[in-house]
Amino acid sequence: MILNIIKKTSAAFLLMALATPAMGQDLIARQAPIDKKMRAVDSIAIQRLFQQEQIQQQFEDLEDPAAELYPDWEDSGINLYGNVQLPKDYQIDLRGFCMPTSNRIVTSNYGYRKRFRRQHKGIDINAYPGDTIRAAFDGKVRVVREVADAGGYGNLIVVRHANGLETYYAHLSKHLVTENELVKAGEVIGLGGSTGRSTGPHLHFEVRYMGKPFDAERIFDFPNGQLRDTSFTLKKHYFNIYSHFGQSDKESSQTTERVVHIIRSGDTLGAIARKYHTTVTRLCSLNGISANKMLRLGQRIVVR
Numbered sequence: 001m002i003l004n005i006i007k008k009t010s011a012a013f014l015l016m017a018l019a020t021p022a023m024g025q026d027l028i029a030r031q032a033p034i035d036k037k038m039r040a041v042d043s044i045a046i047q048r049l050f051q052q053e054q055i056q057q058q059f060e061d062l063e064d065p066a067a068e069l070y071p072d073w074e075d076s077g078i079n080l081y082g083n084v085q086l087p088k089d090y091q092i093d094l095r096g097f098c099m100p101t102s103n104r105i106v107t108s109n110y111g112y113r114k115r116f117r118r119q120h121k122g123i124d125i126n127a128y129p130g131d132t133i134r135a136a137f138d139g140k141v142r143v144v145r146e147v148a149d150a151g152g153y154g155n156l157i158v159v160r161h162a163n164g165l166e167t168y169y170a171h172l173s174k175h176l177v178t179e180n181e182l183v184k185a186g187e188v189i190g191l192g193g194s195t196g197r198s199t200g201p202h203l204h205f206e207v208r209y210m211g212k213p214f215d216a217e218r219i220f221d222f223p224n225g226q227l228r229d230t231s232f233t234l235k236k237h238y239f240n241i242y243s244h245f246g247q248s249d250k251e252s253s254q255t256t257e258r259v260v261h262i263i264r265s266g267d268t269l270g271a272i273a274r275k276y277h278t279t280v281t282r283l284c285s286l287n288g289i290s291a292n293k294m295l296r297l298g299q300r301i302v303v304r
C-alpha cells in the first residue's frame with residue numbers, strides 16, 4: 001500500500017513537472033496575446049522581398065549619398081561647401097563601419113600645431129607602405145586626386161557616406177578606386193604611402209560633415225579598433241580646431257587658444273577686428289578698453 005502511495009505521489013509530481021513548462025508557456029502566451037488579425041503565413045518570400053527592398057534602398061542611398069544634406073554630387077573640387085549653415089547638433093548613424101587601417105597607433109592628433117602654425121584637420125595613423133586602406137562606411141567615391149592635384153594631401157581619396165559624413169584618406173601610394181564608384185564599408189580603396197606633405201608613411205584620415213572637419217577620435221577608438229558608439233551627436237562647437245575628443249562638453253564649447261595681436265604702426269581696433277574675424281565690441285570687452293582708446297605701439301591686444 002505504501003508503495004502504491006509513493007507511486008501515486010510520484011505520478012502526481014511527474015504530472016506537475018510535465019504541467020509546469022506548459023503553464024509557463026501559457027503564461028508567456030497570455031502576456032503577449034497573438035493578434036488575431038495576423039495570419040500565420042510562410043514569411044520566407046516576404047523576408048526575401050523585404051531584403052530586396054532594403055538592398056534597393058541602400059543602393060539608392062549610395063547612388064546619391066546624403067542627398068538631403070548636400071546640394072549636389074560634385075567631384076570638381078576637394079571641399080566645395082564654403083559657408084554652409086550647420087545645424088546646432090546633428091545625429092549620425094555610425095552602424096556598418098570598418099576601421100580604415102588595421103594599424104591602431106595614432107601618431108598625430110587633430111588640432112592646432114603650434115610648431116608649424118598650421119591646423120591639422122585630421123589624425124595620422126601609422127601605416128606601412130602598401131598597407132591596405134579601407135572605406136570606413138558604405139559610400140560613393142567623390143574625389144580621387146593624384147599628388148599634383150591634391151597639394152599636401154598627396155594621393156587622396158574622399159568618400160561620401162549615406163550618414164552625411166565624408167572621409168578623407170591621404171598620402172596614399174596607390175588609389176584602387178575611381179571617382180563615382182560605390183564602395184562598401186571595409187572595401188580596400190587604396191594603399192598606404194607617404195605622398196604629398198608627409199615625413200614618412202602614414203594615413204592622414206579626416207572626418208568631415210558638410211566640408212567641416214572634426215576630430216575623428218570622437219567617433220573612432222583607434223587603439224581598440226572600434227566605434228565609441230553606434231550613434232553620434234555632432235555638435236557645432238566640435239568644428240573648432242581646438243575642440244577635441246577627451247574634453248568635457250563645456251571645455252569643448254569654450255575652448256579657444258588665446259591669440260594676441262601686437263600693435264604696429266597704423267593699426268586700429270576696426271582693422272584688427274576685421275583681420276581676426278571678430279568685432280570691436282568683443283575686443284574691447286576682452287581687453288577692458290573702450291572703443292576710442294588710443295593704442296600704443298607694441299601693446300598686446302587679446303584677440304580671442
Ligand SMILES: [Zn+2]
Nearest residue numbers: 122123124204
Ligand atoms: Zn595628418
